Amino acid sequence: MIVVQFSSLESALKHFFGYDVFRPGQKQIIEEAINNRDLLVIMPTGGGKSLCFQLPALLKPGLTIVVSPLIALMQDQVDSLQDNGIGATFLNSTLDYATERSRQQAILQGKIKLLYVAPERLLNERFNPFLQQIVSHVGVSAIAIDEAHCVSDWGHDFRPEYRQLRQLRQQYPKIPITALTATATKRVQQDIIGQLRLRQPNVHLASFNRPNISYEVRAKDSNSYYHLLQAIKQQSGAGIVYCLSRRKVEEVALKLKNDGIDALPYHAGLSDRERANNQTSFLRDDVRVIVATIAFGMGINKPDVRFVFHFDLPRSLESFYQESGRAGRDGEAAKSVLFFSFGDLKKIDYLIAQKPDINEQRIAKQQLNQVVDYAEGTTCRRTIVLRYFGEIFSGNCSNCDNCLNPKPTEDWTIEAQKFLSCVARCEQKFGMRQIIDVLRGSRSKKVQQYGHHLLSTHGIGKNKTLDEWKMLGRSLLHQGLLSESNDGYRILKLNKRSWEILRKQKSVTVAINKPANSQVNKAYNPRQAEAEILYDKLKVLRKNIADLQSIAPYVIFADSTLKLMAQLQPKNATEFTKISGVNQHKLQQYGEQFLSIIQEFVRSQELPKPLPSKSQMTTLQLHQQGLNITEIAEQRGYATTTISTHLSELLEMNQPVALNQLVTAEKQKLIIDAIYVHGDLSLKTLREFLGESYSYDELKLVRGWWRSQK
Known part of the structure; x- marks a missing residue:
């Protein structure tokens, strides 16, 4: 196969995908992939992981094999690539014999640059002869393993079949491997490298920050369904509502439908056919909302989800990050709302108690408590989430409820010194509840058992309530002024910044849970309003074209590209192709229809030019x-x-x-x-x-x- 030469990676990016600039980190990863390096790429949802193996595949001779765990993800990525005029296909169990043979022939004839397969098929003995034909006839330029966290039993979604992918290195030692995932702790990163036998891989760890997502926590009560309904009505675009049980999913989906919201359920109790149909309806914008179980992941690649509401409590901060991260994958503004109640906490506590392994119970309990800390936290929500992944974020994010409606702050340096001193005197061997009991002068059996009633810190915090001390403890953890073990016991540990506080080298400010209001009124912008009207017209056109082709609307153009069209209102093909997200292939397919709508709208809006003052x-x-x-x-x-x-x-x-x-x-x-x-x-x-x-x-x-x- 002839590989097209480009003057720069940017020109190749524009040619194949219509974009002018790379997202942070992409270009370096692509350069290393082209140079046949093994890579481990940890990049959050919406960060552009796929491009990191797709563009090198188009610039190198041979075929790139992409390992993907879900049929829906394969279909989605192949649809998007084909709509850009790129040779891509998948082989999976949904294909009949004739279709599969036809695709295999296209691969061997060099017409395909990216082949998507599940790990089970790739390692199946019956598939091996065809794989050998690929290697000898067209060559394999790279193997990309998507959702690589599945290889680790320390990851949040371990899949045993992924472990067998280690055979690839032994069978094809010269083929470079790129492993990609959205989240991975250091332990999971090490496990991925070891399990896949990556050779001195370059590890690219992007920021976990998703600045386009607005985070909010709302109290959950008897009127919460009404609040959920109103919140959905106030949002534009598609959204996901997560619930804890299948019964709750069905109940909420039915209520929303009866209240005029196009909604469908999605959970493991549905038949494969019904679940697939519901997912397709959501992807193609035939329904606006999917209601899904928290335990059963959506596994979708829809970039234009505008909101994710957790109507029940997620089980861990990692799950919450993954699920809320399904909003705003296209980089446009999106919203995450968590409805929080202690009733949900009791339900999950019960489920945890059913686990047969005591260690599993302990770790699950710690993970659940970290979600509670997030929900009850008074500091920046983004700071709390990023700290979980070991990333420091300080300051006001201006995009969460705690930052947009800041709680009053007070200097609690003295209280922090008391708290940290108590941690030290308890020899850094206990959790928060024991420390608070000692500070408040408790004579509980556990306090006396360890002789903590004899400590100088016993009773020095009687002037503060249990909730106030918990608020301080959480704030110290969230600000990185205190550490805790991650083994399920949640043992508090002093760190360098803790000692700075104890030595009076650092002060502590805490956000206090008292109501405070901050309303920002945005001025009316007539140009913005005009762009929004045209944007809605372009979305209707995109949906009509997508329905005719039986594909998801975002495959044609991303929301961000439509918004640029609405703002810039290109007059001709030259201006149309300059827009980010439009390449020559897209121009030929859709340019005339979109330009026609834009020009008709511009004519209808024409007004006499104002005269200078x-x-x-x-x-x-x-x-x-x-x-x-x-x-x-x-x-x-x-x-x-x-x-x-x-x-x-x-x-x-x-x-x-x-x-x-x-x-x-x-x-x-x-x-x-x-x-x-x-x-x-x-x-x-x-x-x-x-x-x-x-x-x-x-x-x-x-x-x-x-x-x-x-």
Whole structure:
């Protein structure tokens, strides 16, 4: 097979996938994959893992084999690749004999670059002769093992068949292996490397932070279904509701349907056919909401899920992260809401007690308590989640309920010193409850048994309630000022920062659980409103095309690409292909239909251009006399930002402003390129993309000119 040569990886990215820039970490991984390195890639959901093996597959000779555990994921990724004009297929149990033979022939003829298979099939003796034919006829350039955490019994979704993949290294020692997963603790990372026998792999650990997801916890009571219904009605787009039991899934799905929400259930009790049909309906936007059991994962790759609501408590923070992470895989704004009640806690406690192994019970209990700590935490939710994965996040995330509605803070340094001193005097051998009992002067059997009633810290915290001390203990853990063991016992341990507090080198501020309100009213933006109307029209067109082709709408164009179309309103094929997410193949397939809708909408919205104000005309006259922005501002007694705004608005009105005197031609081009990637609504986003060498004035002026061309 002939491999197309490209001047850069970016040009290959645009050619195959329509995108102009890589996401963080992708380019280095792809370069190493092209150089045949073994790799372990830990990248959160929505971070772009798939591209890390898909693009190298297209740039190297031979076939890349992708190991995937779920039929739905194979189908989804193959649909997306084929819609980009890429040779990809899968072989699994859903195919009849004729279809399978046809696909095998296409593979041996070199028409396929990516083959998706389940681990059972890849290792099956009957499949081995065909695999040998692939190796000898077209060659295997790499093996990519998706969901690699399944190889480890320390992972959250261990699958014994994945363990057998170690045979691949022995059978094909020269073929590089890339293992990919969304989450893996250090222990799981080591297990993946050992089990798959990776050779000196480069390990790429991306941030677990999903900044586009807004986190919120709501109290769950007798009216919670009504609150759930209202929350869904307030959200746009598709969503998932997780429940603890099959019965609850059926009950909530039926209630939502009766209340006018297109919803379907999804759980292990359904027949394979019904479950597959329900999932397909969700993927294709025929229904808006899927209600699913927490224990039974969705296993979907739908990028445009806008919300995930946990109506019941998840069993661990890792499960919560995985499930909430199914929202916003496309990088667009998404919402996670956890409905929390202690009634759910008792239900899960009962289920844990049914486990036959005492150690399993203990660890499951610790994992559950970590979820409770998250739900009752007063600090930034993102800080709590990321700390679980060993990642430090400090400060205000501005995208969770605790940060958007901050609780009042107080200096609790003295209380923290008492707490940590008690941990030290108890020889760092006990959990939080024992420490609090000692501080509050308890004479319980356990306190006296260990002689803790004789400690100097006994009773020094009587002035605080049990809940207040628990709040402090959680805050110390969440801020990384205290550590705990991860063996199920939750033993508190002092760390370096703990000793800084005890030595009076560090103060402690705690968010206090008292109501505080903070409402932010956004100003009406007519341009944004116009873009939203066009975006809805483009979504309808996309859905109609998807239905005709029997594929999911997001396979055609991502939501982010539609939003850029709505903002930028391209006038012709050249402008259409500049939009991030559009390549030549997509232009040929869909360009005429989408451009037609956009042009019709633009014509319907056309209004006479506004005339410059008297103040703007004065600025224009001074500009035409050769004065720069600073000189005009000084002469008129205005801020320079006011003058740059005048000039950008004049440019938008097609007034004779000499843009080349204000912004260099090179910068103009790069700013316009950035607009095609990120849209023209946010100057902040453009500056973050381009860097600090571009001033807001320059961005504003070029944007004004760009808008005048519409």
